[in-house]
Amino acid sequence: MANAYDFITTFPRGFATEVGTRGTQSSGGQKQRIAIARAVVRNPRILILDEATSALDAEAELAVQDSLKHLQTRLKCTIILIAHNLSTIRDADRIAVHSHGAVVEIGTHNELMNLPDGQYRALVNEHLRGVDGGEMSAVTLDTEKQHNETEIAGSTRQNRNISDDDEVLGDEGLPISNSRIWKLSLPDWTFMAIGAVGAVANAAVFPVWGLMFTKLTMLFYAYSKTKHEMLQDARYWALGFVGLGIVFGLSVTLQNYGFAVTPQRLIARVRRLTFGGMLRQEIAWFDDPQNAPGALVARLATDSATLHVVTSEALNNGLVNVTTLGIALGISFFHSWQMTLVVLAVCPILVLAFYIQSQQMSGAAANKKNNEADAAAGSLLQEAVGSGASQRCGRFPLILSCCMSPETGPCIHTLQVLRALCAIQ
Structure with missing residues (x-):
């Protein structure tokens, strides 16, 4: 459902592959899809995805968007998407436009596009004007990818020589004298x-x-x-x-x-x-x-x-x-x-x-x-x-109480979006 199984099976050790501290050895798209898969396995009643496609390249963003589409069609739960990218929320049942601390528009994609002077429509038009630049970026991405693969292949021999030198030293390293x-x-x-x-x-x-x-x-x-x-x-x-x-x-x-x-x-x-x-x-x-x-x-x-x-x-x-x-x-x-x-x-x-x-x-x-x-x-x-900031909330009233606590006062804008979505449903 999260399109994570396919690329995990391609790893040398599969699910037992070491990804490093905080997953630094995996790409951004892989980390996003693994995080979505971990959330889906818990079978939550409410799934909140905050900027699920942020800081991703074009290829990884497409993979994560496909995962979100599968989740919206097959997962029986309420999914709340918080995103700046319009392509991520295009297929959502309800879209809430948040501006200056308040929800100004709410509805489906077609309903919001029919509003003559709607802010959502203005955002979509602005996004469409940048499509040409996005296509050019995709072509540049493929060229840079080939260039990076060439550099990696050229440096493999040098890294292998360094690794051989490290094996000679062993785990003990250089001896240190008491003097x-x-x-x-x-x-x-x-x-x-x-x-x-x-x-x-x-x-x-x-x-x-x-x-x-x-x-x-x-x-x-x-x-x-x-x-x-x-x-x-x-x-x-x-x-x-x-x-x-x-x-x-x-x-x-x-x-x-x-x-x-x-x-x-x-x-x-x-x-x-x-x-x-x-x-x-x-x-x-x-x-x-x-x-x-x-x-x-x-x-x-x-x-x-x-x-x-x-x-x-x-x-x-x-x-x-x-x-x-x-x-x-x-x-x-x-x-x-x-x-x-x-x-x-x-x-x-x-x-x-x-x-x-x-x-x-x-x-x-x-x-x-x-x-x-x-x-x-x-x-x-x-x-x-x-990972201490990642907490699991099993019930929606608990989420509301967390948002309304004095310690999390800046979350009041997110609370308004949640209330508006729940009022419609």
């Missing part, structure tokens, strides 16, 4: 230095806290000391804990501030560079399903956000681990090197167990550089948001 990422972080070295100082101080707090807690515990077993001496030592260690808490608070603040600002500035810088690189790509690059707009947005949001693992997070964890391990081993060897060696003998087993646990929890998906699920979700979300 290049660190060079991008150099403008923020001051924030990294602040975070490093905070990380070292924070790492030194817990070994020192353990030493102070041990000293305070041993105070309860110092039977040789008097009551006054024990109270004096207790105040000393209590003030030490207060000072350690202040140092801990300042170190955490500096650590979180430095290592939070650095990755965000790096991510913003990399996103600008990546987005600029996307804009410099050829148009054919965007035809790849992996480079759909939704997938590119997801890539900008997820891939660049993982850079903090290579820079700030790696530096933070390295400083904390090295500082904590160094101070703890120094204190341990100073007080009891025998016990320290016994504990270190068990450490390889603990390290191996921690490594196995981390590998099992991370899974194989964590090793992928590109998260395909995020890219697919981004494309699906972009499609859903883009």
Whole structure:
């Protein structure tokens, strides 16, 4: 009924053909006919077609007009056509002429043509005067079509060579060294230095806290000391804990501030560079399903956000681990090197167990550089948001209530046309 089945079956994969985001890989006439077919499948009671042939070339417009004629004869529902093209509404049962916010004429094509000074008749006469120009445009269209086919055939070999080069690179693309990422972080070295100082101080707090807690515990077993001496030592260690808490608070603040600002500035810088690189790509690059707009947005949001693992997070964890391990081993060897060696003998087993646990929890998906699920979700979300304006109204009173709402005040002119048509029927 919508003349969409014939051209869909000519596609290589038929109904399973990928048409790209928002159907960019299909022509305007094909998209219009597919949209009409989707509306007809729902078997609506009222079908509103707003500018169904707008922005179409002559060939696509004829195909859509044939589809509308089939719908008017075979579909048992009320069809409301809103169009500026007279050929689209010529066969309508009722034609309403809208001018300056009001319906000025209404009737069939023959009835409106019989009006001596009618606006519809004036529009038809003006349209007929441009027929000669339209025929010339049709001839020009065929010539341009042949010229475009020649250009496409000439560029096929070049595109094939480019595709072969892309296959050599594979899905991994060009390798990126960590040194290049660190060079991008150099403008923020001051924030990294602040975070490093905070990380070292924070790492030194817990070994020192353990030493102070041990000293305070041993105070309860110092039977040789008097009551006054024990109270004096207790105040000393209590003030030490207060000072350690202040140092801990300042170190955490500096650590979180430095290592939070650095990755965000790096991510913003990399996103600008990546987005600029996307804009410099050829148009054919965007035809790849992996480079759909939704997938590119997801890539900008997820891939660049993982850079903090290579820079700030790696530096933070390295400083904390090295500082904590160094101070703890120094204190341990100073007080009891025998016990320290016994504990270190068990450490390889603990390290191996921690490594196995981390590998099992991370899974194989964590090793992928590109998260395909995020890219697919981004494309699906972009499609859903883009088509959010297409809403289904099952009953005509609901359409009237939507038109009369304060949020859609500009639709009052369309409401007048609908009322006029329904009053006649």
